[in-house]
Amino acid sequence: MVRSRTVWATAALMTAALGVAAVPAEATPVAAARAVACPTGWGSLDKAYTAASLESVRSVRTGSHDCYDRMVVDIPGAGSDDLGFSVRYVDGIHQDGSGRPIPVGGGAVLEVRVHAPAYDPDTGSPTYPATPGRPLPGVDLTGYRTFRDARFVGSFEGDTQIGLGVRARLPFRVLRLADRLVIDVAHTWGTAR
Template sequence: MTLALMGAVVGMAAAPADATALTTAQATACPTGWGSLAKTDDSATTAPVTDIRTGRHACYDRMVIDVPGAGSNGLGYSVRYVDHLYQDGSGRLIPVGGGAVLEVRVAAPAYDPETGAPTYPGRAGRPLPGVDLTGYRTFRDTRFAGSFEGETQVGLGVRARLPFRVLQLTDRVVVDVAHNWTGAR
C-alpha cells in the first residue's frame, strides 16, 4: 500500500468518530431566548393536582405538575424568580436551597374541591414526595408550600438564576430550566 493510500485509509477511519462528535454536538444544541422574567397564564380549573415529578434532559431540567381532568380550557400558572418563598395564607417563610428560587404556582388545588381530601401527598415546607434530584445539573431543591384557595404553590431551588420556559399542556404544566445561558440575556 502506498503512503498516500495509507493516509487516506487512516483519515477515513478517523472520520466516523469526528462525524459522531459533530452529530452529537448538533443534536444537543440548546435553545435560546427563554429569558428569566415571570411567565403567567390566568386560566383556572377545579381539577386537582395529583403528581409533581422531575426529569433530566440534555439542555435543561424539567418539572411537571400533573392535573388530570384540567381539559383543553387551559391550566393557569405563574412562575417567577423570588428572593424568598412565602407560603400563601400564613406568610410563613419556606427555606429553599440553591442559588436562586423559582416560585411555581398552578391554578389548581392539591385537594378534592368537594371533600377537601388531599390529592397530592405534599406537606408544607417539606421536599416534594418521590422527587430525587441526584444527578441534576440545574435543580437543587424542591419544597411544597401548600395549596390555598385553589392554587398550589411549590418552591424550586436552582443552581443560579437561569432561563426558563413554561409549557401549558392538556392536563399538565411543564417548567424547563436551562443548564446555561446560551444566548442574549
C-alpha cells in the first residue's frame, strides 16, 4: 500500500513537471495576442450577388479588428437572401444617374453597391441621412489600418453606392447576414497581422 502511494505520487509529480516544461515561455497572453493568425484566400476580385431588397439602408458603421477593417451596411428587415450587392475595385466612382465623379481618398477604391435604396420607396424620404460626395455620417476612420475614406455616392433606382478608400488593393470578403451586409478588407496579404 505504501509502495502504490509512492508510485502515484511520483507519477503525479512527473506529470506536473512535464506539463510545466511543455508550455513554452512565449505562450503568455501577451505573446498570444501578438501572434494572431489572419485568414487568407479572400482575394481582390469582384464579388457580387444578385437580389433586390424591399427594405431600405438605415445606417453604415465601421470597426477595426486584428486582421481587417469592417464596414457594415444596416438594412433592417432584410433577409440574407434578399441582400444583393456588388463590391469591386475601381479606378474611379461615378454617381449613378448623373455620371458625376465622386473623389475618394486612398491608394485603392472599392465601389460598394447595395441593391437597396437609401430612401423610402413609397415616399422618397431619405432613410439614411447622407449627402452625395460627403463622408459617411457618423463614420470616423481615424486610426484604422486599412480604411482611408468612406464617401456616400448616392442612391438611385433602388441601388445605394458607397466609395470606400483603402490603403492599397488588399483582399476583401463580403458577408450577407440578416439585416446587414458586411465588407471586411484585410490589413495585409499575409497570414499574420
